[in-house]
Amino acid sequence: MAWMAWTWPTAAFFAVIASLLIVFTVLAVKFPETPRRGVLGIETTRGDRLFITLLGSAFLNLAWLGFEVAPQPYALLACLVYAAAVFRFV
Structure with a gap:
C-alpha cells in the first residue's frame, strides 16, 4: 500500500x-431475481439498489461534513438507516 x-x-x-x-x-x-417496482416508480434489482445506496450515502456524508451536523462517525448510522430504507422501499 x-x-x-x-x-x-x-x-x-x-x-x-x-x-x-x-x-x-x-x-x-x-x-x-426479477426486477421490482418501488416508490421511485422504476424497476430495480439488488445491484441497482446497492448503487443507489452507495451514491446516496456519499452525498449524505458530504452534506454531513458540510453542515457539521455531528461527529462524522454518526453519519455511518444515518447511512445504515438510509440503506435499509432503500433496500426495503425502492
Whole structure:
C-alpha cells in the first residue's frame, strides 16, 4: 500500500466496496431475481439498489461534513438507516 500512500481507512473502504460487489455478484448468480417496482416508480434489482445506496450515502456524508451536523462517525448510522430504507422501499 505504500506505493499509493493509502491510509488503512481508505484501503478498508475500498475493500468493503469490493466485497459488496463480490457478494452481490454471487447472489445474482445463485439467486436470480426479477426486477421490482418501488416508490421511485422504476424497476430495480439488488445491484441497482446497492448503487443507489452507495451514491446516496456519499452525498449524505458530504452534506454531513458540510453542515457539521455531528461527529462524522454518526453519519455511518444515518447511512445504515438510509440503506435499509432503500433496500426495503425502492
